[in-house]
Amino acid sequence: MTAINSPSYIGRFAPTPSGHLHFGSLVAALASYLDARSVGGRWLLRMEDLDPPREEPGAQAAILHALESYGFEWDGAMVRQSERHDAYAQVLDRLFQQGLAYACTCSRKQLEPYAGIYPGLCRNLGHAREGAAIRLRVPELEYHFEDRVQGPFRQHLGREVGDFIIRRRDGLYAYQLAVVLDDAWQGVTDIVRGADLLDSTPRQLYLQELLGLAQPRYLHVPLITQPDGHKLGKSYRSPPLTRDQATPLLLRALRALGQNPGTDLGDASPGELLAWGTRHWNAALIPRTPALPEAQLR
Template identity: 45%
Template sequence: MPATLPYCGRFAPTPSGPLHFGSLIAALASYLDARAHQGRWLVRIEDIDTPRTVSGADQLILEQLKQHELHWDGTILYQSQRLERYQQALTQLHQQQRTYHCDCTRKQIKAQGPYYTGVCRTKSVISSPFAIRFRNDDPLLQFIDGWQGHITLDPAFAAEDFVLFRRDGLFTYQLTVVVDDIDQGVTDIVRGEDLLTATSWQLNLWRYFTHRVPSFKHVPLALDSAGRKLSKQNHAPALEESNAKAQLVAALQFLGLRPTRTQPLPQIIQDSVQQWQAKRFHATSPQDTI
């Protein structure tokens, strides 16, 4: 694999419901960054967590992106169709002696403190159900974020042996997102700052799968009146098709841009790409990420 690849970004929603204003901000920031770099912008449906998946939500999300003039490149990748690939990646980590079985319940883990203590590292866990954890011997304590700057993490959090395969038989986000980004040639990840700290775990996994790492930008989160992140869990209202321009303008303003409301949507997007290029073109290179 070459040291550098052409810019490739992505937006990877979970199909647990329609997009809301917070997810529009994340999608828009990712899209603008890709287009400002004359790069590709992919859409991936992260439906690996099957209990959260809502039937038809994937098609609704794709339609909402089109309504806001966010058009992707290539075909849509679905995580639910890649189970064999995730198992292959998990096997690779096992062969590198980077995994172990854990039969601790959430209650047992919580009783030990805020982070998992690695109690199963020296046990021989063979009974089901069990999780598979990453043996996090060389934690990443800091990295450079293209939006947030220099990030220093709580060492106890960064060093936690995080889960790769859950007790209920599902692969975790931490594993699947890294495998997908590597396989799709993603070079730049723009997403919400709620995922900022988990970046240290993901970058650690990158280093065991490939010699390159991506650049990151974590944009601020939109909050509700109670100061909570806008999310489906917090019942954030869905985007409205009839209000696409106003929603797009509000999202652009949230990101610090100055759209002209009187222009048609395609022109607003085009002008916003140029504004983004002027404001945010100083992204760190992948080699500077860690």
């Protein structure tokens, strides 16, 4: 396990181009950036463009522009998951051949009564892979880890998740498989992301174990929520980041992460704020809560 002060720290930010970056995205990007840079680590950028039907035209370019406008600098070339399909296919074939994955033809209507927990209806039916989703068999085991902010988290894969999809019926690869393979391929040691992905982590721990991959450290930052309790996100028309708001929004994001920038930074440039954040970063100050109301941060 990589120590927090290790120069070999490798972090990453991995946005989905289904829309422009918003304030919630900024909080996650800032946390991952400062956590890496504060220990002299590398910070990678990966575009998680696994789902072309959901991708908004121009979103990738807008994301890059926003990150650059807010002072972020990443190491090396950006990676696109759409260019990694061959790697995903090789692992999926291996899992299928080993009997660890199987084809599933269940419809959404069939699964409605099971409240999101797959009951194993296709587990032993031997369906052909063509035109079917591919699921990974899970063990009747509890997986647990210590999140650097949220603390201990436990999940019993059999009872609380069931066999989960690693390739969709339409042939698109699922997030759980792609993120595990890409983090390992890029040598990511520390994953900093939003708390909405907290309950995905046990599935990823299982995949890492199954594939003999190293387990990164995890830090899940609070989600920023709207007055109705919904996550600040693209599907709720959250306003995109604009260049002229870089300084005030970076200051708000620092406060959302429990950092304490002084009032003298109100006229600082984005680069100066990132430099200040890098020097003063303290992950122990991040609020230990899954969500923060946006109204409290104004």
